[in-house]
Amino acid sequence: MAKKKPLILVTNDDGITAPGIRALIEVMNTLGDVCVVAPDSPQSGMGHAITINDTLYCDTVKVREKEPQQEYSSSGTPVDCVKLAVNEILKRKPDLCVSGVNHGSNSSINVIYSGTMSAAVEAGTLGIPSIGFSLLDYSLEADFEPTKKFIKTIAEETLKNGLPKGVVLNVNIPKLPASKLKGIKVCRQANAHWEEQFDKRVNPLGREYYWLTGEFVNEDKGEDTDEWALANGFVSVVPVQFDLTAHHAIQDLNTWKLS
């Protein structure tokens, strides 16, 4: 008797027509029954934003003919898409949620700004094994072919093994041809931050405004980090948790004079 096919929810933050999500859908269609619920427009940098003061639209769409998956396009954020999928659209809880493939890195501290990873984290809070995938190439013409083999392996292993409770995966893939990709490394998040430089301009009405631009500063020389792996030709896999408690700090804080 054939095993029941896994139900796979696909979302992203670059919008439902982005090349990255199309590549991800292609791989997922080889692994299970796919349902896509993704934003109707780019939502990069949305973090874990949700829509609470506005209406949400969610309509069925067909982006490419002859593909088997169901697809829904929503006015909401990536996190809204996951909530809509799980609570409104899908008949049962999916066996896997994948988000991406993001156009650009979500390694290191970028995880906290990332709509791609927030969608995966949201699914994680609902008890669904989840993975965010990102390619280190912002271009809309990025080549996703070399990523597919790695995406498939990591998704298959996740379906097979499950994930520890409270953990989702953050996968980043270097911008390299297939022949140069050395393999997969399980890593920790590098300790890094952004230093912004605001580009100050004046609008036609004479009012000052800014563009946010910044420089990524990695203070972490560890060879067990995602930044090291990516710089050295490896796909990085970081297990990410959404219990944000700094348990190691509790003892310290209990010595404070708080009464």
Add this chain to the structure above:
Amino acid sequence: MAKKKPLILVTNDDGITAPGIRALIEVMNTLGDVCVVAPDSPQSGMGHAITINDTLYCDTVKVREKEPQQEYSSSGTPVDCVKLAVNEILKRKPDLCVSGVNHGSNSSINVIYSGTMSAAVEAGTLGIPSIGFSLLDYSLEADFEPTKKFIKTIAEETLKNGLPKGVVLNVNIPKLPASKLKGIKVCRQANAHWEEQFDKRVNPLGREYYWLTGEFVNEDKGEDTDEWALANGFVSVVPVQFDLTAHHAIQDLNTWKLS
């Protein structure tokens, strides 16, 4: 010789005119030199969103006469406000960043959706001791008087002791009169999640849309959690980290067939 006064950055996610931030400013003015950089409109549920595809405005404002602090109102998210303050407005790195007082809870899993906490986390990534404060009362008429004593104590202790590297504080305060508030408890984040119920409606043009509504589900019976503390009349203080690596899961993942 008088000690130099600490420089304190104040922000929030309910907008610069919200009663919660006015209460926070009042307390901070008793502790140091205050600079306010806050959103010009409510940004609840924005999580760690940043403005990367749009312009940012940031103008000096005077919300109340006769108050000593500098104030800036920005079109950006809470995280944008922190970036603008630190990189564009302030002459030196602040000694403390406080965000809030939020109108509504940011306990447990709410930390990942919260613009209030994301502002504090952003400042934390820049090496600034930071605290997010929230009162468990969504009303614009909420009474912030009972919160002030606790805010002052926690801010003073943070200025005195500093915070461990990579840690910021998430402070939640029950909606209780001063006489019923029992004290402060250092806690861990309760293990909880949201179960959404979407309210489906039809707009005047006949198109379906949704409102996000949900129910908070706490699966965690621990008496060391923020939910327990709040339900029992205590102010909860959770140390929050932005290294999201689930270090305990790395060993497990290294047994997977990833090559």
